[in-house]
Amino acid sequence: MAACVRVASLVVRDYRNLASVALEVPPEGLVLVGDNGQGKTNLLEAVYVLQLLRSVRGARDADCVRFGEAGWYVEARGAFARARTVAVGYDVRRRRKLVRVDGAEVPRLADAAGHLPSVYLSPDDQRLAGGGPAERRRFLDVTLGLASRAYLASLAAYRHALAQRNAALRLARRPGDALEAAAVWEPMLARHGAALWRGRADWVAGQATAFAAHCAAIGERVPVTMALRTPGAAEGRTDAESLEAALARQRPHDVRRGLTQAGPHRDDLALALEGRDLRVVGSAGQQRTAAFALRLLEAATLRAACGAAPVLLLDDPFAELDDSRAARILALLDAGGLGQVLLAVPRAGDVPPTLSSLARRTIRDGAVT
Amino acid sequence: MSAIDDLAAELARLPGIGRKTAMRLTYHLLKQPAEQNRRLAVAIADLSERIQPCARCFNLAEGELCAVCRDPRRDASVVCVVEEPADIAAVERAGEYRGTYHVLGGRLAPIEGIGPEQLTAGALSRRVADGTIREVILATNPSLEGEATALYVQRQLADTGVRVTRIARGLPVGGDLEFADGVTIAQALQARREMA
Numbered sequence: 001m002a003a004c005v006r007v008a009s010l011v012v013r014d015y016r017n018l019a020s021v022a023l024e025v026p027p028e029g030l031v032l033v034g035d036n037g038q039g040k041t042n043l044l045e046a047v048y049v050l051q052l053l054r055s056v057r058g059a060r061d062a063d064c065v066r067f068g069e070a071g072w073y074v075e076a077r078g079a080f081a082r083a084r085t086v087a088v089g090y091d092v093r094r095r096r097k098l099v100r101v102d103g104a105e106v107p108r109l110a111d112a113a114g115h116l117p118s119v120y121l122s123p124d125d126q127r128l129a130g131g132g133p134a135e136r137r138r139f140l141d142v143t144l145g146l147a148s149r150a151y152l153a154s155l156a157a158y159r160h161a162l163a164q165r166n167a168a169l170r171l172a173r174r175p176g177d178a179l180e181a182a183a184v185w186e187p188m189l190a191r192h193g194a195a196l197w198r199g200r201a202d203w204v205a206g207q208a209t210a211f212a213a214h215c216a217a218i219g220e221r222v223p224v225t226m227a228l229r230t231p232g233a234a235e236g237r238t239d240a241e242s243l244e245a246a247l248a249r250q251r252p253h254d255v256r257r258g259l260t261q262a263g264p265h266r267d268d269l270a271l272a273l274e275g276r277d278l279r280v281v282g283s284a285g286q287q288r289t290a291a292f293a294l295r296l297l298e299a300a301t302l303r304a305a306c307g308a309a310p311v312l313l314l315d316d317p318f319a320e321l322d323d324s325r326a327a328r329i330l331a332l333l334d335a336g337g338l339g340q341v342l343l344a345v346p347r348a349g350d351v352p353p354t355l356s357s358l359a360r361r362t363i364r365d366g367a368v369t
Numbered sequence: 370m371s372a373i374d375d376l377a378a379e380l381a382r383l384p385g386i387g388r389k390t391a392m393r394l395t396y397h398l399l400k401q402p403a404e405q406n407r408r409l410a411v412a413i414a415d416l417s418e419r420i421q422p423c424a425r426c427f428n429l430a431e432g433e434l435c436a437v438c439r440d441p442r443r444d445a446s447v448v449c450v451v452e453e454p455a456d457i458a459a460v461e462r463a464g465e466y467r468g469t470y471h472v473l474g475g476r477l478a479p480i481e482g483i484g485p486e487q488l489t490a491g492a493l494s495r496r497v498a499d500g501t502i503r504e505v506i507l508a509t510n511p512s513l514e515g516e517a518t519a520l521y522v523q524r525q526l527a528d529t530g531v532r533v534t535r536i537a538r539g540l541p542v543g544g545d546l547e548f549a550d551g552v553t554i555a556q557a558l559q560a561r562r563e564m565a
Contacts, residue, residue, distance in 0.1 A: 168477075177485065181477070184521045
């Protein structure tokens with residue numbers, strides 16, 4: 001197995017403003033220099049698609065198609081977790097996504113994710129620390145889902161059963177019928193919900209010390225901590241039996257509200273500065289530091305899961321940092337074995353000294369030279 | 370040429386048939402003798418007129434009761450509950466089952482607007498209330514919806530005293546352990562049996 005994931009060549013067609021890009025990538029990586037709006041971010045986003053099979057920015061597949069085209073296509077060759085080529089294509093007319101791994105079509109999209117492990121860092125990451133709980137739940141679910149098939153399967157089953165129970169709460173004409181119709185989804189919600197709680201709690205417990213250490217190493221002088229908050233667990237009990245009992249107990253209330261109250265869909269990965277909510281008391285810089293620390297943990301988790309350092313997609317993440325902070329973050333990434341780096345910056349002068357030896361390409365109007 | 374377009378448009382509404390295939394089928398039918406086309410048309414028209422749900426089990430039936438319910442050799446004290454009539458054909462192909470059936474007409478899926486009222490679970494409860502049925506085998510699919518549906522039916526029958534069983538899940542016969550997915554293996558391990 002490769003010590004790190006390496007993209008040797010990349011093909012992108014009709015993805016956002018990228019009409020046709022064919023790019024050879026050196027083993028240590030590449031710097032893409034280009035003004036805003038030229039396609040740097042789109043290229044990194046296209047590489048990330050090969051991991052999660054959808055946009056890192058949450059865009060719909062159809063919205064990523066270059067204007068007037070029939071679909072988009074992204075392909076990478078190299079040394080990956082379990083493959084040598086990964087390709088994802090989207091067809092607008094058939095609204096269908098096709099994934100090929102080593103040339104063979106993957107019939108179930110759930111089995112196709114994670115072939116090209118990567119971690120995406122951008123200035124938007126501040127939202128990860130400063131935004132609502134949904135941002136951090138998504139972070140947990142993406143990180144743990146890519147690291148563990150069992151977690152991913154539980155997540156898909158949980159979301160599906162939750163949507164069915166919520167619909168059942170509203171579908172019945174008589175409240176009594178709604179109680180019966182909602183109840184049948186609860187054993188599944190309890191089993192998969194408890195599995196999600198177990199996965200999240202284990203991860204947070206295992207990474208809490210590293211998180212605090214990363215924040216300090218990046219340069220934060222006040223102690224920063226993280227903890228899993230579970231407002232959807234009755235008295236903090238997160239086992240399947242307790243969740244099933246809580247769902248049953250709150251059923252009449254849920255019928256009135258038309259929404260399921262108990263369960264891990266209300267979790268938050270609470271970040272605190274000396275015990276106070278980082279979202280409220282943290283400065284923009286402190287929130288960005290915490291977000292970087294989370295990305296470092298994400299990289300370490302993927303590395304542990306696939307036995308190789310993931311590709312680092314750096315979308316000008318050090319824009320508002322001084323060189324010394326950027327260098328410390330890179331040093332922390334390096335400590336676990338720095339993977340291949342794709343760095344996008346607006347000006348050549350924005351490349352941190354640590355990465356100055358990387359080859360450079362220019363991107364203009366969707367074309368790489 | 371509206372007759373050609375009309376038929377192509379109707380054919381294109383069938384599952385698995387696109388516009389191109391519909392045109393190809395239409396031109397093929399044009400070349401056939403008129404008598405053969407008439408037989409096809411009559412067969413299609415008869416389908417809706419002659420086939421209806423069985424009054425007892427909601428299987429497809431010609432007449433009031435389906436072939437299984439009419440058959441005196443079938444054991445009417447055992448009922449196998451399935452989602453769709455096509456599932457009956459699958460169980461029948463195995464040739465092992467001698468009981469009768471009950472077709473629910475789908476599975477619970479509230480996001481698609483399918484609740485208990487859209488299924489024939491109520492009719493099943495009334496059949497069981499008659500007292501001739503000893504065992505109800507729940508053979509809904511092993512999907513989230515199928516499991517929820519099985520649980521719903523089981524709870525509806527809980528007070529009747531009838532024996533309710535669920536078909537086993539596990540490894541397919543002739544399958545390779547190496548290629549089975551994790552969920553299947555986990556369930557097969559859970560449902561393991563003592564070797565006699």
